[in-house]
Amino acid sequence: MCQDEEKIKIAGVYRQSIVDGPGIRFTIFAQGCTHDCPGCHNPDTHDFDGGYYCSIDRFIEEIDKNPLLDGVTFTGGDPVYQAEAFYNLSVKIKERNLNILIYTGFTYEELLELAKEKPVIGKLMGIIDYLIDGRFIMEERDLTLEFRGSKNQRFIDMNLTREQGKIVLY
Numbered sequence: 485m486c487q488d489e490e491k492i493k494i495a496g497v498y499r500q501s502i503v504d505g506p507g508i509r510f511t512i513f514a515q516g517c518t519h520d521c522p523g524c525h526n527p528d529t530h531d532f533d534g535g536y537y538c539s540i541d542r543f544i545e546e547i548d549k550n551p552l553l554d555g556v557t558f559t560g561g562d563p564v565y566q567a568e569a570f571y572n573l574s575v576k577i578k579e580r581n582l583n584i585l586i587y588t589g590f591t592y593e594e595l596l597e598l599a600k601e602k603p604v605i606g607k608l609m610g611i612i613d614y615l616i617d618g619r620f621i622m623e624e625r626d627l628t629l630e631f632r633g634s635k636n637q638r639f640i641d642m643n644l645t646r647e648q649g650k651i652v653l654y
């Protein structure tokens with residue numbers, strides 16, 4: 485039996501996606517979200533009792549099968565609720581020189597606050613390459629936005645953000 489930090493509860497995966505960030509990506513849909521954004525496209529991912537568990541090793545096995553991948557996207561649901569396991573998976577993904585993008589309903593600033601209580605959230609923010617932050621807001625929906633649903637959401641380049649000490653957009 486896996487420990488919690490070795491497995492992730494998911495709604496599903498796309499083994500090859502070109503709509504969840506730059507390049508060709510393996511996309512993991514985390515199960516569980518409390519943001520309850522009106523108009524959410526993935527309502528089936530909200531219930532923390534739904535979905536199924538998959539081990540980190542299993543994800544890596546699948547990722548290793550595709551040499552064309554540029555990166556891995558964690559979306560949902562909201563992956564931040566399983567920050568520990570996603571961090572452990574991230575370490576293995578970075579060993580493979582793949583980039584990591586996270587979609588979360590929390591804002592960057594909210595994540596910094598949460599990280600004070602739960603340091604692994606800070607560790608996760610410290611290892612990823614891209615963050616698309618904030619809830620989906622129907623009134624701000626814009627179908628022309630690349631990779632984002634609503635204008636309030638930011639596509640943050642985390643490498644440059646860490647380097648410059650201020651938010652740098654992709």
Ligand code: SF4
Pocket residue numbers: 517518519520521524525526527529560561562588589618619620
């Ligand atoms: S954060 Fe994402 S998954 Fe959660 S309710 Fe909002 S749009 Fe849906």
